[in-house]
Amino acid sequence: MATQATNSKAQTNEKTREELNKQVASLGVLYMKLHSFHWNVTGPNFYTLHVKFEELYDAVTLMFDETAERLIAIGGKPVSTMKGMLSLSSIKEATEKEDADTMVRSVVEDFTLLASDLKKAAEAADKEDDPATADILTGMVEQLDKHRWMLEKFQG
Incomplete structure (x- = not known):
């Protein structure tokens, strides 16, 4: 019986699985991008941004895996x-x-785009009766919004 229920669920959540895989892809690329910025940032804000990019790729790592x-x-x-x-x-x-300013601007844009994509994925999960997935994705949106807000304040 459990196998039938699992197979039935898998057949009904195709859009959610597709959306989640897109998010895995985006998070994987973002993880590498943040590492690149961490390694390559220079200028008067080097230390602040070097540390911040590490904090951000650590946060993205958890989202990626989850x-x-x-x-x-x-x-x-x-x-x-x-x-x-x-x-x-x-x-x-x-x-x-x-350069450092472009890096920060890029991360703000990426977090905005990713949050929008995660909201779409959460909507797909809701439509396919998967509140657990929707909840996970909504929590990620909240995290990205906070990080984005902080980076926007850094930009001035």
């Missing part, structure tokens, strides 16, 4: 190659040529 694990729990398979992530991601990778 999203992939939730996807597996509901019968999906997370994208796990950089090529695959880049093909699904809404987030664009770093160029390694960004």
Whole structure:
């Protein structure tokens, strides 16, 4: 009986699984982008931004893992190659040529885009009667909004 229920659920949550996989991809690309910024930031705000980017990639790491694990729990398979992530991601990778101001602006834009995508994924989960997934994604939106707000204040 449990297998039938699991199979039935997997067949009814296709959109949620698709949306979660897109978020896995975006979070994976964002994780690498934040590492690039952490490693490559220079200028008078070096120390502040170096530390902040590390804080942000640590936070994104937790979201990345939680999203992939939730996807597996509901019968999906997370994208796990950089090529695959880049093909699904809404987030664009770093160029390694960004200056500090561009890095901060880019992260603000990425967090805004990702929060919007997570809201869409949460809506899909709600429509497919998966409140646990919707709740996880909504919590991530809250975290991204807070980080974005702080970076916007840093920009002035």
